[in-house]
């Protein structure tokens with residue numbers, strides 16, 4: 001095993017052991033840019049994000065009014081009991097809100113690639129790009145592994161931060177103060193986590 005692989009495994013293990021640990025998350029987030037070089041072309045557009053999904057054989061389904069949520073990332077890992085329906089799971093218990101016919105088309109995609117992403121159809125462009133990036137974040141961060149519901153807010157923050165980093169679009173709920181917290185954290189992350197790992 002080379003040094004890089006060893007480091008990646010170590011970082012992933014650390015993050016998996018304690019997904020709520022800020023530093024472990026920021027480190028693993030930087031590692032993802034080594035594993036998926038496409039991420040380095042930030043800010044990513046809708047097309048850029050779609051390319052990553054295509055490479056990972058993840059289907060993006062746009063559906064009108066599928067639930068009150070704007071996006072969903074579902075996976076085939078059946079070890080998690082939260083939000084499970086037809087052996088597919090989604091964040092929290094959002095899975096329960098999806099119609100049976102949508103579940104059918106999801107099942108096919110999930111069987112093929114392990115994941116599928118559902119987006120509300122007709123979202124404004126920036127919101128749509130951000131939402132797709134957020135769901136890609138859940139997927140690349142392997143959030144389906146953390147079934148403990150106490151991680152829910154942490155996972156949402158991490159997916160939002162991932163989306164902000166790769167698209168340069170702020171989550172829509174942020175006020176001015178929230179935006180400055182996000183951009184400061186991104187700057188810190190770039191200097192202290194992203195650049196050092198990139199130099200490897």
Ligand SMILES: [Zn+2]
Pocket residue numbers: 091134138155156159
């Ligand atoms: Zn989410």
